[in-house]
Amino acid sequence: MNIGEIARRSGVSRSTVSYALSGKRSVSEATRQRIQSVIDELGYRPNAAARALKEGRTRTLGLVVPPVRDRLTFMQLDFVASVMAAADRADLDVLLSPAADDHDRSFERIVGGRRVDGVILMEVRLKDPRVERLRDMGLPFVTIGRTARPQDTCWVDVDYASLAERCANHLVDLGHRHLALVNRSAELVASGYGPAHRAREGFNEAVARRGVEGFEFCCADNAAAGESCVQEILRTHPEVTAAVTVNEAALPGVQRALDRAGLEIPARFSVAGVAARYWAEQFHPELTAADVPAADMGAAAVEFLIGRIAEPDSPPPHHLFTPPISLRNSTGPAPTPR
Amino acid sequence: MNIGEIARRSGVSRSTVSYALSGKRSVSEATRQRIQSVIDELGYRPNAAARALKEGRTRTLGLVVPPVRDRLTFMQLDFVASVMAAADRADLDVLLSPAADDHDRSFERIVGGRRVDGVILMEVRLKDPRVERLRDMGLPFVTIGRTARPQDTCWVDVDYASLAERCANHLVDLGHRHLALVNRSAELVASGYGPAHRAREGFNEAVARRGVEGFEFCCADNAAAGESCVQEILRTHPEVTAAVTVNEAALPGVQRALDRAGLEIPARFSVAGVAARYWAEQFHPELTAADVPAADMGAAAVEFLIGRIAEPDSPPPHHLFTPPISLRNSTGPAPTPR
DNA sequence: TTGTAGGCGTTATCAG
DNA sequence: CTGATAACGCCTACAA
Numbered sequence: 001m002n003i004g005e006i007a008r009r010s011g012v013s014r015s016t017v018s019y020a021l022s023g024k025r026s027v028s029e030a031t032r033q034r035i036q037s038v039i040d041e042l043g044y045r046p047n048a049a050a051r052a053l054k055e056g057r058t059r060t061l062g063l064v065v066p067p068v069r070d071r072l073t074f075m076q077l078d079f080v081a082s083v084m085a086a087a088d089r090a091d092l093d094v095l096l097s098p099a100a101d102d103h104d105r106s107f108e109r110i111v112g113g114r115r116v117d118g119v120i121l122m123e124v125r126l127k128d129p130r131v132e133r134l135r136d137m138g139l140p141f142v143t144i145g146r147t148a149r150p151q152d153t154c155w156v157d158v159d160y161a162s163l164a165e166r167c168a169n170h171l172v173d174l175g176h177r178h179l180a181l182v183n184r185s186a187e188l189v190a191s192g193y194g195p196a197h198r199a200r201e202g203f204n205e206a207v208a209r210r211g212v213e214g215f216e217f218c219c220a221d222n223a224a225a226g227e228s229c230v231q232e233i234l235r236t237h238p239e240v241t242a243a244v245t246v247n248e249a250a251l252p253g254v255q256r257a258l259d260r261a262g263l264e265i266p267a268r269f270s271v272a273g274v275a276a277r278y279w280a281e282q283f284h285p286e287l288t289a290a291d292v293p294a295a296d297m298g299a300a301a302v303e304f305l306i307g308r309i310a311e312p313d314s315p316p317p318h319h320l321f322t323p324p325i326s327l328r329n330s331t332g333p334a335p336t337p338r
Numbered sequence: 339m340n341i342g343e344i345a346r347r348s349g350v351s352r353s354t355v356s357y358a359l360s361g362k363r364s365v366s367e368a369t370r371q372r373i374q375s376v377i378d379e380l381g382y383r384p385n386a387a388a389r390a391l392k393e394g395r396t397r398t399l400g401l402v403v404p405p406v407r408d409r410l411t412f413m414q415l416d417f418v419a420s421v422m423a424a425a426d427r428a429d430l431d432v433l434l435s436p437a438a439d440d441h442d443r444s445f446e447r448i449v450g451g452r453r454v455d456g457v458i459l460m461e462v463r464l465k466d467p468r469v470e471r472l473r474d475m476g477l478p479f480v481t482i483g484r485t486a487r488p489q490d491t492c493w494v495d496v497d498y499a500s501l502a503e504r505c506a507n508h509l510v511d512l513g514h515r516h517l518a519l520v521n522r523s524a525e526l527v528a529s530g531y532g533p534a535h536r537a538r539e540g541f542n543e544a545v546a547r548r549g550v551e552g553f554e555f556c557c558a559d560n561a562a563a564g565e566s567c568v569q570e571i572l573r574t575h576p577e578v579t580a581a582v583t584v585n586e587a588a589l590p591g592v593q594r595a596l597d598r599a600g601l602e603i604p605a606r607f608s609v610a611g612v613a614a615r616y617w618a619e620q621f622h623p624e625l626t627a628a629d630v631p632a633a634d635m636g637a638a639a640v641e642f643l644i645g646r647i648a649e650p651d652s653p654p655p656h657h658l659f660t661p662p663i664s665l666r667n668s669t670g671p672a673p674t675p676r
Numbered sequence: 677t678t679g680t681a682g683g684c685g686t687t688a689t690c691a692g
Numbered sequence: 693c694t695g696a697t698a699a700c701g702c703c704t705a706c707a708a
Contacts, residue, residue, distance in 0.1 A: 002701055013679045018703060025704095028677060043474075045450035049390035050701035053684050058387060060433075072415060081410075084436050088444050093453065095398070096432045098422050106426050112383030115431065136381075223620060252620060282561060282590060340685055351695045356687060363688095366693060388685035391700050 006044050010035045021046070060093045061305060062116035064107065064130065066123045067100045073221060073249050075276040075292050076122065079144065082298025083120060090306060092117075102133040111137055118305045120144065124155075126192035140308040142301045145194045146318075154304050154316035156297050160195045160274065161202035162322055163290045164244055167272040168206035168214070170288070170325065171242040175334035176270060177212045179203075180233045182226070182245035182254065186218040199246040199274075215240065219250050226253025234261055241334050245273035251283055266332030272325070285329035293323050339382050347380075348373045359384070398431045399643060400454035402445065402468065404461045405438045411559060411587050413614040413630050414460065417482065420636025421458060428644060430455075440471040449475055456643045458482065462493075464530035478646035480639045483532045484656075492642050492654035494635050498533045498612065499540035500660055501628045502582055505610040506544035506552070508626070508663065509580040513672035514608060515550045517541075518571045520564070520583035520592065524556040537584040537612075553578065557588050564591025572599055579672050583611035589621055604670030610663070623667035631661050 007014040012031055020027045020035045027035075038044075052058045063083055066072065072080070087094045095116055099107035110116055111133060118140035121130055126148040134141045143155040164181070171179055181203045183189065184196040200216055207214030215237055219229040229250065233240055234257075245254060254271065263269040265285060272288045280287040304317055345352040350369055358365045358373045365373075376382075390396045401421055404410065410418070425432045433454055437445035448454055449471060456478035459468055464486040472479045481493040502519070509517055519541045521527065522534040538554055545552030553575055557567040567588065571578055572595075583592060592609065601607040603623060610626045618625040642655055 003703095004701080014702080015680080015704075016678060019678090022703080026677070031677085043450070045446075045452075046703095047391070047701055048447075048451035048453045049387045049396060050684090051451075051703080052387035053385070053391050053686090053700090054702045054704090056684075063434075072419070077410060077415060081436075084434060088436065091443065091447070093444065093447060094434045096401075096422060096434055098419075098426060105429060106431065108383070109386075109429070109431060112381070113386035113389075114383075115386045256622065284594065341687095342685075352686080353688080353696080354694060357694090360687080364693070369694085384687095385685055388700090389687080391684090391702090392686045392688085394700075 001042055001044050002047065006035065006038055006042065009038045057117045058115060059091070060095050060116045061087050061302070062095050062097055062110045062119040064097045064099050064119060064121045067098045073276070074278045075248060075294050078276055078294035079122065079298045082295040083302055086299045086302035090302065099130065102129040111139060118309045120301050120305060124194070126194050126197065138312070140305060140312055142305045142308070144297065144301060150318065152316065154308055155318045156300050156304070157320055158195065158274070158292055159320050159322040160246060161198040161205070163274050163325070164199040164202035164246060165206040166325055167244040167274070167290070168203050169210065170272055171244065171270055171331065172206070172210045172212055174270065174331060176242040177334065178237065178239040178241060179207060179212060179214045180237065180240045180243040181214060181216045182229055182243055182247050182250060183216055183218050184247055185220040189218055195246065203244055219247050221247060221249040223250065223253035223256070226250025227257040230254050230257035242270035242272070242331070245271060245275070248275035248279040251275065251279050251287070255283060265330050268335050270331040272331050280326070280328065283330060288325065288328045288331040290323045290325045293321055297321060339380055340385065344373065344376055344380065344382050348376045395455050396453060397429070398433050398454045399425050399640070400433050400435055400448045400457040402435045402437050402457060402459045405436050411614070412616045413586060413632050416614055416632035417460065417636045420633040421640055424637045424640035428640065437468065440467040449477060456480070456647045458639050458643060462532070464532050464535065476650070478643060478650055480643045480646070482635065482639060488656065490654065492646055493656045494638050494642070495658055496533065496612070496630055497658050497660040498584060499536040499543070501612050501663070502537040502540035502584060503544040504663055505582040505612070505628070506541050507548065508610055508669065509582065509608055510544070510548045510550055512608065512669060514580040515672065516575065516577040516579060517545060517550060517552045518575065518578045518581040519552060519554045520567055520581055520585050520588060521554055521556050522585055523558040527556055533584065541582055557585050559585060559587040561588065561591035561594070564588025565595040568592050568595035580608035580610070580669070583609060586613035586617040589613065589617050589625070593621060603668050606673050608669040610669050618664070618666065621668060626663065626666045626669040628661045628663045631659055635659060
């Protein structure tokens with residue numbers, strides 16, 4: 001079923017069918033309706049590949065997600081969902097690529113084969129070969145997170161430095177003098193993952209400025225790691241009475257370790273952090289946390305990307321999200337030593 | 339950068355470049371290497387749209403996921419991840435569509451525009467308009483879950499009936515005489531969602547055969563609903579000592595409600611069910627459950643789909659997964675009444 | 677208001 | 693072993 005068939009059955013030329021569909025030149029109401037009824041009857045839809053070839057654009061966005069061996073966090077999942085929703089609103093399709101670097105086959109297929117008009121890159125690292133590749137290709141892209149040189153790329157990000165700092169300040173205000181930071185995994189830190197680095201900076205900044213003690217712990221993105229991380233904190237630094245966490249996937253384990261140690265929250269131990277709202281509400285009592293606005297970020301990323309596809313040479317916009325810290329029930333005054 | 343440019347710079351014709359790349363006819367080693375070096379230098383990759391137009395296939399699979407307003411469960415997420423991994427292994431791309439019915443724009447774009455060679459349909463309902471549409475279009479597809487007439491479609495599914503039945507039997511064997519079923523949401527049941535219907539059937543079957551009492555409760559897919567569902571069970575049927583659950587997202591709430599009611603697991607209350615392994619291990623104590631093999635299912639679905647794309651007229655294969663119930667620590671002998 | 681024709685980048689058939 | 697050429701289905705400049 002192609003445009004020629006529709007033209008034949010409507011008794012007009014192919015161009016008339018095309019114009020009737022696109023509205024780019026006027027078509028008499030009579031022929032227009034005749035064409036439309038043939039189209040409806042046969043269920044014709046223009047072939048996407050032919051259209052892409054002719055127009056030089058695919059009406060498709062690439063979404064590069066972290067490789068699948070690690071489960072996506074809820075935050076990432078919310079982000080994917082909101083990108084899909086925003087793309088759908090703009091009548092754009094989303095092609096998924098699980099790629100950690102620019103040599104991954106799916107990345108190569110999508111970028112090299114020009115299967116997409118633009119790319120959203122999740123979990124970008126401070127120095128990221130995928131960014132170089134996209135720039136070389138001249139393919140519009142938006143990163144989630146900043147590279148080390150953010151001034152000339154288009155990005156959206158969460159201000160982990162300021163959020164970690166504010167969480168730490170909040171705990172110090174409550175009288176805590178010995179804080180732990182539950183950061184992301186050591187591998188992520190080593191690979192130059194921005195949020196982990198910036199969370200560390202913000203935490204250290206607050207700790208130094210307020211003159212209290214702070215200890216950083218890296219923790220893999222799962223409950224079991226969260227549990228052993230907290231156990232290690234309690235063992236090596238029993239004086240710690242509060243933790244800042246930027247590792248939402250570890251939260252159930254953090255909870256379990258504190259429960260098992262008999263440390264009531266917040267009476268004996270306070271926790272504050274950055275997390276998807278889901279995890280914050282899953283915590284018990286609910287977690288005082290900056291709720292990462294993944295849905296807004298996804299929508300913003302798509303909007304930015306559409307803008308860059310339209311005007312590749314315009315200055316790249318970016319937006320740093322600094323969501324408010326929602327005061328819930330997991331933080332309280334430091335326990336008085338007995 | 340196109341094949342003509344490569345041909346020009348290599349001093350050969352476009353067809354020779356094409357054949358050098360595909361290997362579909364022999365090319366002398368000398369010219370082959372010359373071509374390859376030009377390709378490497380310029381970073382040429384065939385344009386996917388042109389190739390799709392010419393070959394009549396897109397090398398892309400469509401993955402229709404449940405609409406994004408409801409968060410994907412871990413089971414669904416595992417499934418998506420495994421589909422992506424399997425597709426990547428076969429050098430196929432994955433186009434995502436969040437579509438609940440056949441009129442959703444993204445479904446229409448993907449299916450109508452022939453953007454994919456085949457479709458994997460998640461969360462299929464007993465009567466599903468998307469299935470009709472795909473059949474009408476003659477587009478190969480695999481469903482996750484069965485329709486009411488499964489004999490002539492290709493599918494993979496979990497045998498919820500048998501698993502619910504076996505969970506119930508296990509609990510009866512332990513001496514429980516009053517069981518509850520924590521099913522999926524009432525809306526899902528009303529919309530003809532197969533797993534919910536079949537879980538009900540299996541549960542009822544076991545209860546009837548064993549001569550014990552069983553009560554079914556519908557429960558939305560989230561922790562809060564799980565909590566109030568268990569509260570309702572305890573309030574309306576205090577004689578219930580055990581539950582079968584097929585609602586993994588409700589598990590944290592089930593746990594919390596039992597904790598708050600002071601019902602120790604498994605001493606005072608037993609729980610068994612079907613869940614992604616993640617949730618089973620998240621439960622405390624770990625949940626006796628059939629671990630849904632989402633990863634295997636995703637791989638099987640992709641394999642089936644590739645087969646159907648290759649031979650659309652072959653009899654449609656299907657596979658019913660019946661994973662073993664892993665005995666963990668959430669089930670025990672019925673408490674003796676006091 | 678409508679029709680004709682060329683070309684987007686590939687692959688594959690037919691000649692040589 | 694290689695080259696010219698037609699087609700895939702669509703859009704649009706040009707012509708009527």
